[in-house]
Amino acid sequence: MDFTWSDEQIRRYERVLAAAREIPPDQGGERFREAWKRLAAMGLLDAAVPVEHNGSGLGALDTARIYEAAGEGCPDTGLLFAAGAHLFACVRPVVEFAAPGLGRELLPGLCSGELVAGNAMTEPEAGSDVSRLSTKARRVGGGYILDGVKSFVSNGPVADLYVTYATTDPKAGYFGVTAFVVDRDSPGLVAGPPMDKAGLTSCPAGPVTFRECFVPEERVLGSPGQGNPIFQLSMRWERACLFALYLGQQQRLVERCARHARERRQFGKRLADLQPVADRLADMKLRLEGGRLLLYRACAEIDSGRDPSLWVSMAKLAVSEAAVATALDAARIFGGRGYLKEYGIEAAVRDALPATTFSGTSDIQRRLIARGMGL
Numbered sequence: 007m008d009f010t011w012s013d014e015q016i017r018r019y020e021r022v023l024a025a026a027r028e029i030p031p032d033q034g035g036e037r038f039r040e041a042w043k044r045l046a047a048m049g050l051l052d053a054a055v056p057v058e059h060n061g062s063g064l065g066a067l068d069t070a071r072i073y074e075a076a077g078e079g080c081p082d083t084g085l086l087f088a089a090g091a092h093l094f095a096c097v098r099p100v101v102e103f104a105a106p107g108l109g110r111e112l113l114p115g116l117c118s119g120e121l122v123a124g125n126a127m128t129e130p131e132a133g134s135d136v137s138r139l140s141t142k143a144r145r146v147g148g149g150y151i152l153d154g155v156k157s158f159v160s161n162g163p164v165a166d167l168y169v170t171y172a173t174t175d176p177k178a179g180y181f182g183v184t185a186f187v188v189d190r191d192s193p194g195l196v197a198g199p200p201m202d203k204a205g206l207t208s209c210p211a212g213p214v215t216f217r218e219c220f221v222p223e224e225r226v227l228g229s230p231g232q233g234n235p236i237f238q239l240s241m242r243w244e245r246a247c248l249f250a251l252y253l254g255q256q257q258r259l260v261e262r263c264a265r266h267a268r269e270r271r272q273f274g275k276r277l278a279d280l281q282p283v284a285d286r287l288a289d290m291k292l293r294l295e296g297g298r299l300l301l302y303r304a305c306a307e308i309d310s311g312r313d314p315s316l317w318v319s320m321a322k323l324a325v326s327e328a329a330v331a332t333a334l335d336a337a338r339i340f341g342g343r344g345y346l347k348e349y350g351i352e353a354a355v356r357d358a359l360p361a362t363t364f365s366g367t368s369d370i371q372r373r374l375i376a377r378g379m380g381l
Contacts, residue, residue, distance in 0.1 A: 015068065015071065018068070018071070018072060018075075019071055019072065019074075019075045020075075022048050022049065022050075022072045022075035022076055022079070023075040023076075023078055023079040024079070025044070025047070025048045025079070026048065026075060026076045026077075026078070026079025026080035027079040027080065029041065029044060029079075029080045029082060029085070031081070031082060032082070032207075032208065038088075038164055038208070038210065039164075041085055041208070042088075042089075042119050042122060043119045045085070045086075045089045045119065046117070046118055046119030047119075048072070048076065049062050049064075049072055050072065050073065050076060050086070050089040050090075050093065051089060051092060051093055051097070051116065051117055051118075051119055052093075052097075052116075052117035052118075053068070053069040053072055053073075053093065054066065054069045054093060054094070054097075054098060054101075054243065054247065055093075055097060055098075055101055055113065055116075055117055056101065059101055059109060059113045059117075060113050060114045060117045060118070061101075061113070061117050065305070065308070065309040066243065066246060066247055066304075066305035066306075066308035066309050067302060067305040067306055067308075067309055069093075069247045069305075070246060070247040070250035070301060070302070070305045071250065073086065073090060073247055073248065073250040073251045073254070074250040074251065074253045074254040074257075075254060076089075076251060076254060077250065077251030077252060077253060077254020077255045077257075077258070078253075078254035078255070078257045078258050079254070079258075081255075081258070081350055081353065081354070082208050083205075083206060083251065083252075083255055083354075083357035083358075084205070084206035084207050084208035084209040084357060085208040085209065086251045087160070087206050087209045087248070087251065088160060088161055088208065088209035088210075090244065090247065090248035090251065091124075091125055091160035091161060091209070091244070091248070092116070092122060092123045092124075092161060093243075093247075094240060094243040094244035094247055094248055095123075095125035095127075095160075095169065095240045095241075095244055096116070096123035096124065096125050096167075096168075096169040096240075097113070097116050097117070097123060098239070098240050098243050099169055099185060099227055099236050099237075099239070099240050100112055100113060100116065100123075100169070100187065100227070101113065102236075102239065103185070103227040103228040103232070103236055104187070104227055105224060107224065108187065108224060108225065112167070112187065115166075121166045121167060122161050122164055122165045122166050123161065123165055123166070123167055123168070123169060124159045124160060124161040124162045124165030124167070124168045124169070124214070125159065125160055125161075125168070125169050125240075126156040126159050126162070126168040126169065126170040126171065126188075126214050127139075127156070127170075127171045127237060128156060128157055128158045128159070129141060129154070129155065129156055129157055130155060130157050137179065137180055137183070137234065139154070139171060139172060139173045139183060140154055140155075140173075141153065141154025141155070141156065141170075141171070141172040141173065141216065142154060142172055142173050142174075142176075143172035143173065143174045143184060143186070143221070144174075145174070146220070148222060148223055149220055149221050149222040149223045149225070150172075150174070150184075150186070150220070150221045150223070150226075151218055151219065151220055151221075152170065152172050152186070152188070152194075152216040152219040152220075152221055153216055153217060153218060153219070154172060154215075154216050155213060155214070155215050155216070156168075156170070156213060156214045156215075156216075157213050158201075158211055158213075158364075159197075159211060159212060159213065159214045160209055160211050161209065161210060161211070162197055162198070162200075162210065162211055162212045162213065162214050163197055163198065163199060163200045163210040163211070163212045164210050165190060165197065166189070166190050167187055167188065167189050167190060168187070168188045168190070168195075168214060169185060169186075169187060169227070169240075170185070170186045170187075170188045170214075170216075171183055171184070171185050171186075171233045171234075171237060172184060172186065172216075172233075174230055174231065174233075175230075175231060178231060180234050181231045181232075181234070182231060183231070183233030183234045183237075184226060184230045184231060184232065184233045185226070185227035185228060185232065185233040185236045185237070186221050186225055186226055186227065187221075187225045187227060188216075188219065188221050188225065192219050192220065192221065193218075193219065193220065194216060194217045194218045194219030194220065195214065195215070195216055195219050196214070196215045196217070197212065197213075197214050198212040198213035198214065198215065199212055200212045204356050204359070205353070205355075205356030205357040205358075205359060205360060206356075206357055206360060241365060241366065242308060242314060242315070242318050243308070244365050245304075245318045245319070245321065245322035245365050245366065246301060246304040246305050246308060246314070246318050246321055246322070247305065248365070249301060249321065249322055249325045249326060249361070249365075250301060250325075252325050252326065252328075252329040252358065252361055253294065253297060253298050253301060253325060255329060255333075255354060255357070255358070256290070256293070256294045256297075256328060256329060256332045257294060259290070259332055259333065259336045259351075259354060260287070260290050260291055260294055260332070262336070263287060263290065263335070263336050263339045263340070264278075264287055266339060266340060267283055267284070267287060267339060277339070283339060286335050286338065286339060287335075287339070289331075289335070290331075290332045290335050290336075293324075293328035293331060293332055294328065294332065296324060296328070297321065297324040297325040297328045298325075300317065300320050300321040300324050300325070301321040301324075301325055303317050303321070304317035304318045304320070304321040304322075315374065315378060316374075316375065316378035316379075319366075319371045319374040319375050319378065320371075320375055322365060322366065322371050323368055323371040323372065323375070325361075326361035326362045326368065327362060327368060329358040329361045330355075330358045330359060330361060330362060332358075333351070333354045333355040333357075333358040333359075334355060336351050336354060336355075337351050337352065337355055
């Protein structure tokens, strides 16, 4: 494998890194739309969209690199997560499965930041098991009627449209789910208020309810019954590229902890001279670089057109678990200061913790890896 970055890739990384460092803290609430435009200008909303569809035309690896740069430069992980959920879980399905007319209608706004998309898959009784959705869609003249409740919809409270999955044929199992694009102003759709989350606070998330909500037939993504394959494809992109922002977060924490260890003195020595601290920093660096290689390989497999499933699951598992462990190690290295909000370490811990749950839990990734091994 060639580990050398081109001059263009280096310049792109540095440009996004510099722009990310200029993002003000706490961009949730009323500031969200303003921040959304910043993310669009940085290329985070259109990176993985082909040029012919108003995007930047980047592959998975180059897309991951700009998310990594953003994660390194911007400590507001929730805001970056909102961008990733928009691009990978919503825009990518529209790119690949929307009818040409629907794509021409939606993609310019999705790429420019005029529109915010929310991914409506998870339900109160269907988290990891997405094959048993209680949200139903029944066929009527000219389209479908949706009924059900979605929970934990990232960007849900502020989204302009939702990529929504509903059961159209309860007897068809895996092939009984259909994907739709549903506008926020559709009669019968109610977006709930944002949840009061412990972390990722700049990414508003909440429930979305469908009550006799009509969706025109032209807003079906792919074909009826193709919802689960569409969702799994979007998860490949999300589990690889989105988690690159956690590589950036780890890079920022490792550098900050190393600097702190060189400057802070205890017992008449620098922290860096205390073996337990040095060992902890070495472990942080090892986790970072191991996860980085796995994630790059997963993205390279996506770009190659080969089945990336095994590499994607390994990368997601490694990077998410490393993000939690490294954030906790940073809190230990900073000691009491790590518990103070002014230092931002406790925020990094809160933002890292859900990484092992969303986009498929660590246990689910282990099952997928075992399956990929033929077990």
